Amino acid sequence: MLQVEKLVAGYGKVEVLHALDFKVEQGQLVTLIGSNGAGKTTTMRALSGMLVPTSGSIRLRDKEIAGLPSHAVAKIGLAHSPEGRRVFASLSVDENLQLGAFARVTGARPKGELQRDFDRVYTLFPRLAERRKQYAGTLSGGEQQMLAMGRALMLNPEILLLDEPSMGLAPRLVEEVFKTIRELRAAGVTMLLVEQFAAAALEVADYAYVMENGHIRHQGPASQLKTDPAVKAAYLGGGH
Amino acid sequence: MQILLQLIASGVAVGMIYAAIAFGYQLTFATSKTLNFGQGEALMLGALVGLSLTSWLGYWAMLPLVLLFGFVQGAIVERLGVRPSIKIKSEFGWIMATIALGIIFKNLAEIVWGREALPFPSPLPTDAYVLGGVRILPVELLIVVGALGMMLAVEFFNRKSIWGKAVRATANDRDAAGLMGINTSQIITLSYAVSSMTAALAGVLVAPRITAIDANLGAVLGLKAFAVAIIGGLESGLGVIVGGIILGVAETMTGYYISTGYKDVPGLVLLLLVLMVKPSGLFGKATIKKV
Numbered sequence: 001m002l003q004v005e006k007l008v009a010g011y012g013k014v015e016v017l018h019a020l021d022f023k024v025e026q027g028q029l030v031t032l033i034g035s036n037g038a039g040k041t042t043t044m045r046a047l048s049g050m051l052v053p054t055s056g057s058i059r060l061r062d063k064e065i066a067g068l069p070s071h072a073v074a075k076i077g078l079a080h081s082p083e084g085r086r087v088f089a090s091l092s093v094d095e096n097l098q099l100g101a102f103a104r105v106t107g108a109r110p111k112g113e114l115q116r117d118f119d120r121v122y123t124l125f126p127r128l129a130e131r132r133k134q135y136a137g138t139l140s141g142g143e144q145q146m147l148a149m150g151r152a153l154m155l156n157p158e159i160l161l162l163d164e165p166s167m168g169l170a171p172r173l174v175e176e177v178f179k180t181i182r183e184l185r186a187a188g189v190t191m192l193l194v195e196q197f198a199a200a201a202l203e204v205a206d207y208a209y210v211m212e213n214g215h216i217r218h219q220g221p222a223s224q225l226k227t228d229p230a231v232k233a234a235y236l237g238g239g240h
Numbered sequence: 241m242q243i244l245l246q247l248i249a250s251g252v253a254v255g256m257i258y259a260a261i262a263f264g265y266q267l268t269f270a271t272s273k274t275l276n277f278g279q280g281e282a283l284m285l286g287a288l289v290g291l292s293l294t295s296w297l298g299y300w301a302m303l304p305l306v307l308l309f310g311f312v313q314g315a316i317v318e319r320l321g322v323r324p325s326i327k328i329k330s331e332f333g334w335i336m337a338t339i340a341l342g343i344i345f346k347n348l349a350e351i352v353w354g355r356e357a358l359p360f361p362s363p364l365p366t367d368a369y370v371l372g373g374v375r376i377l378p379v380e381l382l383i384v385v386g387a388l389g390m391m392l393a394v395e396f397f398n399r400k401s402i403w404g405k406a407v408r409a410t411a412n413d414r415d416a417a418g419l420m421g422i423n424t425s426q427i428i429t430l431s432y433a434v435s436s437m438t439a440a441l442a443g444v445l446v447a448p449r450i451t452a453i454d455a456n457l458g459a460v461l462g463l464k465a466f467a468v469a470i471i472g473g474l475e476s477g478l479g480v481i482v483g484g485i486i487l488g489v490a491e492t493m494t495g496y497y498i499s500t501g502y503k504d505v506p507g508l509v510l511l512l513l514v515l516m517v518k519p520s521g522l523f524g525k526a527t528i529k530k531v
Contacts, residue, residue, distance in 0.1 A: 050418070069418065070418035071421050071422055071424070079419075087416075088408070088413060090408065091405065091412065095405050099405055099409050099417075102420045102421050109421070152419075
């Protein structure tokens with residue numbers, strides 16, 4: 001589904017990603033974990049075209065998307081729920097979701113059943129349904145996170161990128177976000193998840209890559225990495 | 241009292257023209273944080289093109305064509321002057337580029353229409369309505385209705401259509417809008433096109449009121465509307481209407497009570513006052529830039 005080869009990217013003269021290789025298979029939930037500054041968010045930004053990679057290849061269903069502007073990447077079917085949520089604060093919840101489906105409404109992507117997808121998002125996040133007419137800027141952090149995820153789902157994407165969906169949320173809400181991720185996985189949505197809560201990410205993922213300083217240090221089925229002594233020591237808080 | 245009301249009525253009509261142009265400044269500022277300093281020239285071109293078309297089609301049938309002309313002219317300004325400077329993230333390139341394009345448009349207009357002021361025929365009766373002793377010209381009503389109508393139409397488009405929502409999303413967060421599949425460069429071109437379209441309409445609305453027009457028509461109006469945009473706040477739709485009316489009324493009052501020679505002073509004084517007291521504009525929200 002998504003195949004990344006020798007991806008190099010950075011900001012200005014600073015190279016952040018050094019020749020990354022990884023892939024996400026159809027229907028899989030893959031997670032990228034690693035400490036702050038490992039290059040997880042930079043990877044996500046390079047995938048969705050927010051950042052133009054220096055070199056390397058990114059293929060989505062055999063289409064080369066490396067270097068395309070983000071609106072073109074979205075039209076090919078990659079949805080990115082970015083770090084920090086980035087909802088449209090002065091637009092209503094409903095309008096945010098409509099814009100998530102912008103490529104479908106304007107004919108750049110197959111339209112499908114828009115109404116069904118609205119209903120799906122509102123079923124997934126009942127709290128958003130109660131606040132449909134409210135400005136997104138007035139929502140709580142957790143609600144904004146749900147909106148960012150729902151908005152990305154409205155693209156009806158081939159693959160969904162979730163960058164730090166738990167960031168800044170209270171523990172109860174983190175649990176809720178992970179519950180939703182599990183539901184999406186069960187529904188067959190292909191996902192790439194970046195998380196600082198490595199333990200929780202490994203719990204829901206099929207496959208995992210561990211990043212360090214812009215390299216991939218470890219990889220394997222999530223259930224295996226969870227018990228890997230090296231990974232445990234470095235990212236899962238030692239002996240817990 | 242009668243005189244005061246009369247001054248206010250005339251001031252409102254002038255003020256709505258300022259508001260319409262200032263509204264155009266807001267449109268491009270929202271999506272791209274840039275302004276078309278040739279906005280006054282867009283108005284002037286709209287008026288002169290409108291004049292030529294009027295002799296051929298009549299005033300009312302000319303209007304849609306002038307709107308179309310303004311739309312295309314604005315798109316050209318964005319493509320030639322603004323997009324290159326946004327692309328290289330130049331902070332000031334667009335200022336020089338839009339001023340330069342404005343000068344070019346003015347010179348082109350002098351070549352095409354000459355330097356002499358040309359009479360603009362009135363599409364409406366020239367007898368004033370008298371309302372409680374206050375005289376209001378039909379063309380003044382046309383200005384108010386036309387300018388308000390245009391602003392409401394754009395507002396309606398932005399609220400209701402998916403492309404309008406894309407414009408607001410781009411204004412909110414350009415990167416996130418891109419992730420939705422919105423080509424935000426295209427949206428910025430659109431906002432320039434609509435901005436110049438507004439100015440072109442303002443041109444054919446104001447022309448019958450001032451009765452004679454030439455290539456210099458835009459310079460002063462564009463500058464005053466800029467003051468209005470700053471007074472009202474660059475991010476507040478309501479602000480430019482109130483700001484425009486304040487300036488329009490202040491001018492007619494200065495003209496009557498002091499001297500028409502000082503008519504242009506209140507705009508500048510108001511501008512300075514607002515910048516000193518409330519730099520984000522009367523209706524602007526003070527923004528704190530988070531780093």
